[in-house]
Amino acid sequence: MLFHVKRFYADMRGVRLWLLTVxxxxxxxxxxxxxMVSFGLDGLYRGTLSPAPPREPLSFLRxxxxxxxxxxxxxxxxxxxxxxxxxxxxxxxxxxxxxxRLFMVMPLSVVTSDxxxxxxxxxxxEVVVGTRPPFLRDAPEVSNRGLLWGELPAVPGIDDRxxxxxxxxxxxxxxxxRSYVAGNGFRSETGREALLSLTPEQAVGLGSYLPxxxxxxxxxxxxxxxxxxxxxxxxxxxxxxxxxxxxxxxYAIGYDGLIGPSERSLSVTATLLAVFPAAxxxxxxxxxxxxxxxxxxxREPDYAVERLCGAGEVALQIRQQVLVLLAITAPxxxxxxxxxxxxxxxxPPPPWPPLGGPLAPLLALALHALVGVGVAxxxxxxxRPRSLGVGHV
Amino acid sequence: xxxxxxxxxAGATVVVARGDYLEKCYPDGEGTRxxxxxxxxxxxxxxxxxxxxxxxxxxxxxxxxxxxxxRPDAGVVMFDGVRWDYGKYQSIAxxxxxxxxxxxxxxxLLLDESIFDNVxxxxxxxxxxxxxxERRETVENAISRAAxxxxxxxxxxxxxxxxxxxxxxxxxxxxxxxxxxTDEPTAALDAETGQRIVSLLREVAAGGTAVLVxxxxxxxxxxxxxxxxxxxxxxxxxx
Numbered sequence: 001m002l003f004h005v006k007r008f009y010a011d012m013r014g015v016r017l018w019l020l021t022v023x024x025x026x027x028x029x030x031x032x033x034x035x036m037v038s039f040g041l042d043g044l045y046r047g048t049l050s051p052a053p054p055r056e057p058l059s060f061l062r063x064x065x066x067x068x069x070x071x072x073x074x075x076x077x078x079x080x081x082x083x084x085x086x087x088x089x090x091x092x093x094x095x096x097x098x099x100x101r102l103f104m105v106m107p108l109s110v111v112t113s114d115x116x117x118x119x120x121x122x123x124x125x126e127v128v129v130g131t132r133p134p135f136l137r138d139a140p141e142v143s144n145r146g147l148l149w150g151e152l153p154a155v156p157g158i159d160d161r162x163x164x165x166x167x168x169x170x171x172x173x174x175x176x177x178r179s180y181v182a183g184n185g186f187r188s189e190t191g192r193e194a195l196l197s198l199t200p201e202q203a204v205g206l207g208s209y210l211p212x213x214x215x216x217x218x219x220x221x222x223x224x225x226x227x228x229x230x231x232x233x234x235x236x237x238x239x240x241x242x243x244x245x246x247x248x249x250x251y252a253i254g255y256d257g258l259i260g261p262s263e264r265s266l267s268v269t270a271t272l273l274a275v276f277p278a279a280x281x282x283x284x285x286x287x288x289x290x291x292x293x294x295x296x297x298x299r300e301p302d303y304a305v306e307r308l309c310g311a312g313e314v315a316l317q318i319r320q321q322v323l324v325l326l327a328i329t330a331p332x333x334x335x336x337x338x339x340x341x342x343x344x345x346x347x348p349p350p351p352w353p354p355l356g357g358p359l360a361p362l363l364a365l366a367l368h369a370l371v372g373v374g375v376a377x378x379x380x381x382x383x384r385p386r387s388l389g390v391g392h393v
Numbered sequence: 394x395x396x397x398x399x400x401x402x403a404g405a406t407v408v409v410a411r412g413d414y415l416e417k418c419y420p421d422g423e424g425t426r427x428x429x430x431x432x433x434x435x436x437x438x439x440x441x442x443x444x445x446x447x448x449x450x451x452x453x454x455x456x457x458x459x460x461x462x463x464r465p466d467a468g469v470v471m472f473d474g475v476r477w478d479y480g481k482y483q484s485i486a487x488x489x490x491x492x493x494x495x496x497x498x499x500x501x502l503l504l505d506e507s508i509f510d511n512v513x514x515x516x517x518x519x520x521x522x523x524x525x526x527e528r529r530e531t532v533e534n535a536i537s538r539a540a541x542x543x544x545x546x547x548x549x550x551x552x553x554x555x556x557x558x559x560x561x562x563x564x565x566x567x568x569x570x571x572x573x574x575t576d577e578p579t580a581a582l583d584a585e586t587g588q589r590i591v592s593l594l595r596e597v598a599a600g601g602t603a604v605l606v607x608x609x610x611x612x613x614x615x616x617x618x619x620x621x622x623x624x625x626x627x628x629x630x631x632x
Contacts, residue, residue, distance in 0.1 A: 010503075010505065010506070013505070014505060302503055305502065306514065309514040309564070310491075310515055310517075310518035310519055383486075384482055385462055385463060385464055385485070
């Protein structure tokens with residue numbers, strides 16, 4: 001045993017520069033892969049439009065807004081004030097108060113990116129606007145105050161029961177894990193990030209903080225109703241805008257109508273994103289396999305000599321596996337943990353629990369197995385009857 | 394150990410290893426090249442058997458077959474009365490480890506280890522394990538038999554070709570084998586060093602060990618009790 005420990009030290013000493021190179025490279029590649037896969041998977045998670053339409057009736061709102069487009073072209077969109085008080089939006093919010101199938105889900109950053117609300121870095125999460133939307137029917141009923149699940153820091157100098165201009169009731173628990181179809185047609189999940197639920201009346205107070213035009217806000221609106229019902233509302237909204245002198249036009253589309261050029265582009269992107277994590281993950285395995293082959297080529301002569309003198313195959317196998325563990329598996333896992341700690345607080349967060357949860361040991365085991373099998377086969381071949389002819393060893 | 398002692402005490406009458414009607418082919422382009430065809434030879438205790446022939450004629454292959462490192466395509470290899478041209482390779486490896494000493498032209502030494510550690514290598518494996526002090530004495534004795542006149546703590550990488558050859562021989566002798574197989578033991582050595590190696594082989598054989606040596610050096614062939622010569626893939630015994 002002591003002999004093999006000593007020989008293992010000789011293994012590392014014999015390839016020390018290569019070993020250092022392999023460890024550093026594995027760490028770097030694994031770290032970059034973790035980072036890229038995180039966002040690749042997130043894009044896949046968020047960007048895949050289900051090929052099978054949802055069972056529930058669904059319709060979505062869209063708008064044509066020539067005035068807003070012109071304003072955007074002259075970079076004066078920041079001058080838009082109180083987006084939720086335009087005639088069309090006011091009508092939409094009013095409809096939301098009576099129809100609980102109609103709701104709007106926006107990223108929390110839409111609200112909190114305004115430095116008047118959060119001078120600190122923007123927390124992540126979602127804002128739901130609606131009167132007890134279908135996926136939050138079991139939430140506590142609170143009038144005149146928003147409901148906040150999950151972590152969201154209190155704003156310095158302001159009561160910790162408020163978020164910007166809104167009064168909220170903080171629920172000391174994680175958001176309920178619920179599935180819903182967002183305004184862009186993608187199925188989304190709650191439960192991983194902070195969730196702020198607002199009634200339509202409360203949401204009106206956010207109007208001056210929203211950086212989007214009404215047309216842009218339409219991408220966040222969903223109705224669990226037939227498209228004909230929503231089309232009637234869209235017509236009313238357009239008429240209200242017209243009466244106020246605006247050229248803004250609203251219209252409703254069904255789930256099938258979501259597939260346009262941009263959605264097709266998204267679908268292609270989602271496919272590429274599906275391939276991307278696999279490709280980057282494969283790059284780690286390929287690099288690791290090449291690195292272990294390189295290390296093996298430099299240690300093989302000594303292993304052959306030891307085998308010739310009677311060393312057991314099991315001992316040689318263990319030594320090589322420990323070398324793979326130190327050179328490949330450990331740096332790869334360490335890089336994953338380091339990068340994971342760095343990106344857990346980012347937007348979007350990685351689509352896995354902190355430090356990978358139960359997935360991390362499984363991935364480490366899979367990586368070690370994929371690389372270790374090749375190493376084990378080489379040692380096994382070495383231990384079989386073989387020629388030691390001139391120049392072979 | 395007891396089997397080995399019996400063979401050594403019995404002197405030159407005991408056959409330690411033999412090969413009968415050995416055949417071996419290697420792929421050569423689209424066809425095959427016959428290296429050994431109906432080759433037979435035997436080694437006896439306390440004698441040196443030489444195998445001569447030009448480079449590439451199959452000497453090394455024959456030695457590797459006799460050492461159980463390579464399996465023949467046909468024929469029988471017997472070691473101490475037991476067939477070992479087939480069977481579990483682990484079992485053959487154990488027998489080779491405990492009872493056969495191997496010295497190849499390329500030495501096959503751990504270059505970054507000391508002479509002592511290289512010679513002691515075969516004692517690290519197998520049972521029973523010898524006591525540290527006993528192991529030290531055994532290694533020093535083997536180094537002494539090989540007439541190595543350098544400090545045992547020197548790294549092999551710093552040694553000359555002749556010194557490395559002696560380290561390889563010392564390692565092969567450290568378990569007091571009943572068969573010593575050496576391949577071109579004097580290749581790349583000067584005449585004086587080559588002569589010392591030949592003398593060493595004679596001493597080893599005088600101790601009761603069967604020695605099988607492949608060579609094209611007339612000096613080594615002259616020291617052999619029996620010489621076989623390759624003619625193509627066939628082997629003929631010389632007087």
